Amino acid sequence: METLTIIFVTIGAFAGGSVISYYLWDKALAKKKTRIINESVAEAEVIKKQKELEAKEKFLQLKAEYDNDFNSKNQKLTLAEAKIKQREAIISTRIEETQRMKKELEVIRENLDKQLEHVHKKTEELEKLHREQIEKLEMISGLSAEEAKKELMDSLQEEARADAMNLINEIIEDAKMTANKEAKKIVLDTIQRVATETAIENAVTVFHIESDELKGRIIGREGRNIRALEAATGVEIVVDDTPEAIILSAFDPVRREIARLSLHQLITDGRIHPARIEEVVNKTKKQVEEEIIEIGKRTAIDLGIHNLHPELIRMVGKMKYRSSYGQNLLQHSREVANLCAIMAAELGLNPKLAKRAGLLHDIGKVSDEELELPHAIYGMKLAERYKEKPEVCNAIGAHHDEVEMTSLIAPIVQVCDAISGARPGARREIIESYIKRLKDLEELALSYQGVTKTYAIQAGRELRVIVGSEKVTDEEAQKMSYEIAKRVQDEMTYPGQIKITVIRETRAVNYAK
Secondary structure, X not given: OHHHHHHHHHHHHHHHHXXXXXXXXXXXXXXXXXXXXXXXXXXXXXXXXXXXXXXXHHHHHHHHHHHHHHHHHHHHHHHHHHHHHHHHHHHHHHHHHHHHHHHHHHHHHHHHHHHHHHHHHHHHHHHHHHHHHHHHHHHHHOOOHHHHHHHHHHHHHHHHHHHHHHHHHHHHHHHHHOOXXXXXXXXXXXXOOOOOOOOOOOOEEEEEOOOOHHHHHHHOHHHXXXXXXXXXXXXXEEOOOOOOEEEEEOOOHHHHHHHHHHHHHHHHHOOOOHHHHHHHHHHHHHXXXXXXXXXXXXHHHHHOOOOOOHXXXXXXXXXXXXXXXXXXXXXXXXXXXXXXXXXXXXXXXXXXXXHHHHHHOOHHHHOOOOOOOOHHHHHHHHHHHOOOOHHHHHHHHHOOOOOOOOOOHHHHHHHHHHHHHHOOOOOOOOHHHHHHHHHHHHHHHXXXXXXXXXXXXXXXXXXEEEEOOOOOOHHHHHHHHHHHHHHHHHHOOOOOOOEEEEEEOOOOOOOOO
16 A cells, blocks of 8 residues: 555656646747747848848849930930931932022023024024025036036046055055165065964874784773873873774873873883873873973074073973974974074074074963963063063064064064965965865955956965956056955965966957968
8 A cells, every 4th residue: 555655656746747847848949939930030120121222222223224225325316316407407408409400400401492493493594505505506517416426436436546556556666666775674574474373283193003902901991091091191092993093182292192102112011000001101201301301402402592491492392292284393493493593694683593583483382381372472471481582572472463573583583484384395284275275265356357267376375367358457457466465365364475466468369361
């Protein structure tokens, strides 16, 4: 019993202590809650005030920006309004000026209309008076105005022709009489006939082979050998059904020669493949280049020409592989150089300078550059580039009349170029074009009234025209010869010169029985 009492007392004491403890803990919790709430409220007030301050600052900043923007736009609007007002004032002024000018133009137009009306009246009166005068003149002369005009024109035309022919004859006679005194001037001023340029050039080379079996080896598997050879040389190689022949086609004769020598060496060696082709072509190019330089040097030494620029020497050597109208260009240039030296010596000029100009006159045909310039002009530029004398440069540029002649050597080069190109056998001509030229020459002469027969003789270098003696007088025959020569010179293309001979004869035939 005592034990139970002690237990209950203990339990009661424990329970009472717990209640007291719980009460104290709840009271402390309420105080803490109140403190936290107060702190939160205080902190919220602080945050609120900060946010209000930030909002006010942002508002003031935005307001300031807005005010600045507004002021800027207001200023722009003010300037725009001022400009508009200024333009309106200018436009108003111009409108007033336009209206004033319009009124002035109307007044001027009225005055012009009145003046034109007055002029028309005067013109009609003059025309009427002119018609009356013509009618009076027709009545007095017995001829109409058209008939009188025609007779006057015919008489004036015949008189002018007669005077012209007399003047021509006087000039020719005077030139013949003074030829011995002024030989140099007449030679240099009158013998300036240029051999005409043509487009006939060698563009292909025929390479002969021993048998057609080699064609397959040259072509190679799937054409690789021939493609490699064409790419290395720049020459088109035509392998067709032509027996024992291959065509090498290119406008550059040096390339054709390189291709020919390379092909010959490849066939002789027997090894034909792309690598070997490239090796042989490169080696052949060097050999041809060395040969070109050697030919140029030898030509200059043979002609006694010194101090030529190395590039000009190389171009002179390249002339060996170029032809003009079937005539080898190097041979032609050597011939012109020698002719120039002889003619210059005869005329008392510097033969060495003339020979130098003669050798270089066609140098523009063998340049490596492709320019759209006449070869004479380009040759002159090359000579100037390599410091040749001005007389030589002018002679090169003027030998086809592209530039004005400024020295006595220039016409000598021109004449000798014509002599070398026009001499018999110098240049070949296609037979069809040759026959056509002779036919055109004869037909041109036949177009004149009174011509009965025409003959082109001496390979087209002389034209003989037979006229009827009863239809053409001696004076008309002389005039016809001059006119035919002028038309041939203006309308036809030919080398050298053509002699025009008009023959008029009277034959009296009787028979003794």
